[in-house]
Amino acid sequence: QVQLVESGGGLVQPGGSLRLSCAGSRSIFDTYDMGWYRQAPGKQRELVASITSAGRTNYAESVKGRFTISRDNAKNTVYLQMNSLKPEDTAVYYCHALPSLTLWGQGTQVTVSS
Numbered sequence: 001q002v003q004l005v006e007s008g009g010g011l012v013q014p015g016g017s018l019r020l021s022c023a024g025s026r027s028i029f030d031t032y033d034m035g036w037y038r039q040a041p042g043k044q045r046e047l048v049a050s051i052t053s054a055g056r057t058n059y060a061e062s063v064k065g066r067f068t069i070s071r072d073n074a075k076n077t078v079y080l081q082m083n084s085l086k087p088e089d090t091a092v093y094y095c096h097a098l099p100s101l102t103l104w105g106q107g108t109q110v111t112v113s114s
Helices: 028-033
Strands: 004-007 009-014 017-022 033-039 046-051 057-059 067-072 077-082 091-100 107-114
Touching: 004 091, 009 028, 017 033, 017 091, 017 107, 033 067, 033 077, 046 067, 046 077
Parallel strands: 009 107
Antiparallel strands: 004 017, 017 077, 033 046, 033 091, 046 057, 067 077, 091 107
């Protein structure tokens, strides 16, 4: 049973922008902090950004100043606004309910290439 569903990935040129969305159930958004992770080919999955239920945010150094995480609890949705994209941002991006072990989205591909 898929409980988190991502959307918004795609192909974008370097310097471009994308906004990822992750929708889930109310029970998830009432209970968990939310995070965005990414996994590039041949690399480990890494935390990109996280947001608590109160709205406190945390970012990986590699995306600070370029990415913004936000959440709309009324819509049970978390977003990742990605600006000034670089080729090294290319990865599959996953939504995750922290600190659960099993609540992951299916992933959405982001490709940054000219």
